[in-house]
């Protein structure tokens with residue numbers, strides 16, 4: 122199954138800079154948000170949005186063509 | 199012999215020209231620690247209620263803390279407090295940079311300024327000496343020029359200058375105090391207060407570094423921060439500056455767009471941190487922006503400050519004026535529908551050049567734009583300016599016109615609430631203000647406890663007065679340090695979230711009393727935890743201080759701020775939110791349809807006052823609450 126992933130802020134550095142934080146990943150069927158984070162090697166505390174719904178838990182099962190956005194819970198500024 | 203501070207507060211009477219030094223006892227420092235907790239003692243004790251904020255009777259107090267200037271990240275900050283000409287409530291604002299530490303090295307912990315000079319003056323503090331000097335030749339000049347003139351005049355490039363620009367001279371109600379030409383005590387119009395006193399600048403320089411009680415421990419704490427930084431959750435601030443928050447808030451549906459009608463900006467990637475990093479940061483064209491495009495505050499390893507430069511094109515960008523923060527990019531940018539990054543950098547530069555708060559400036563322009571879009575303002579009113587959302591040129595132009603109070607800029611210089619009153623025509627319905635202060639770029643519709651804090655905060659809507667909701671769940675160990683153990687689902691505004699708001703408000707209030715940076719210290723994603731902050735205070739001062747004691751300082755400050763308003767006759771009736779937040783659902787993106795529930799919010803406010811120990815009807819502190827904080831003298835002043 123393929124999902125598109127958009128990483129924000131410092132998380133972008135997991136991908137080559139030309140990708141500008143965007144990539145498409147092939148994941149096993151019934152992979153979860155937690156599996157996706159592990160694939161990306163993200164151990165930081167992050168917020169995950171799937172298809173425009175924010176704060177999706179790690180246990181959530183992903184679907185083909187899901188659009189996943191990952192960002193940090195940093196407030197202020 | 200105190201450690202960390204001098205035990206010297208300077209009193210300046212500008213009317214008489216008299217300068218005197220007070221030497222408060224240790225108890226004063228331990229009980230209040232610094233910032234507006236200290237400033238409010240003078241504002242409450244020495245100033246009557248009801249003074250005109252722009253009159254000589256207003257007191258402007260500038261305070262450091264007991265740890266300002268110590269060699270560790272995130273301690274060089276200073277609070278300015280006075281009655282606010284924007285809100286009529288207490289005014290309170292913090293700045294960073296090198297000025298705060300240098301003021302400490304000049305030999306002073308705080309400055310209390312009264313009266314009005316007969317002609318423009320500046321205050322020159324150096325190695326324990328203080329003098330007032332003529333500033334007639336500086337008056338009318340923009341901040342970059344004044345800094346250069348003072349360096350030349352004093353023959354020293356290492357002076358630090360805190361000053362008002364032309365905006366403060368002309369009484370723009372959201373005029374800022376500017377230091378380093380790029381750092382601001384931005385909010386609540388402290389620049390207008392200083393300008394009204396004919397005080398152009400405070401200039402500091404010195405080598406009087408207070409001793410550190412336990413230098414080895416402090417050094418170990420400082421080193422720990424430097425080592426942890428790359429793995430920490432503020433690594434992004436270090437690399438991209440606060441402008442990285444554009445992407446984060448947009449992803450969350452919380453980036454105010456076109457005057458808070460939407461939480462997503464379709465062009466956000468044109469104005470976010472990575473784009474700024476790749477394009478306009480100084481050195482970007484040579485790939486040297488990490489070295490040349492970042493700046494810092496005294497002794498801070500994070501280096502989150504930006505410097506932009508552009509030598510050709512429509513907007514020439516002068517690196518003297520630094521670069522834009524998240525709030526500046528959002529309020530002048532998405533809030534106004536503008537996505538021309540160079541224009542936003544120029545607008546930010548103008549705010550620093552003239553001495554304007556970027557938040558109130560951007561939000562006031564956004565209000566005017568929505569009025570224009572709806573026909574409440576026309577080109578006849580604006581002197582021919584096109585104020586449609588998205589007009590970058592207009593935003594840049596208006597920052598200058600407001601800074602000079604020129605043409606249509608003169609109306610906007612009053613702030614959006616007063617401008618709406620003057621304009622009428624139903625324009626109040628587009629105001630995004632609490633206590634007449636424009637709301638920053640974090641959205642209560644998305645982070646619900648902001649709905650309580652924006653309304654209840656004594657100095658108007660503020661995003662740096664408590665922790666934001668998404669940080670409760672991910673940091674259980676740090677939250678437990680301040681007694682918070684029970685995060686709630688997103689968009690919840692129940693009693694537990696009100697408790698989260700109030701307890702973290704006390705924590706942030708303590709940060710603002712100790713004058714430490716809220717990116718470096720705090721209860722969640724920050725570099726150091728609240729317990730580590732306690733260790734820092736112990737190491738610097740040698741006091742056997744506890745986190746309990748530090749939290750109480752925060753609560754004490756909050757009650758003093760609130761008591762100031764109570765004495766002005768201001769209470770719960772001014773704890774309001776923009777009507778739009780309750781009636782107009784956001785459009786688009788993850789926050790599509792989000793709107794606040796008025797009854798739920800009112801219940802939350804009741805709970806908040808009760809938890810704070812304040813009278814629920816009036817929203818003001820009670821005598822027992824003040825006495826429990828050792829503030830019986832404030833209860834006496836209030837006649838409780």
Ligand code: SF4
Pocket residue numbers: 271272273274294295493494495498499500501502503715716717718
């Ligand atoms: S984190 Fe940024 S704002 Fe805070 S002290 Fe360091 S450089 Fe200054």
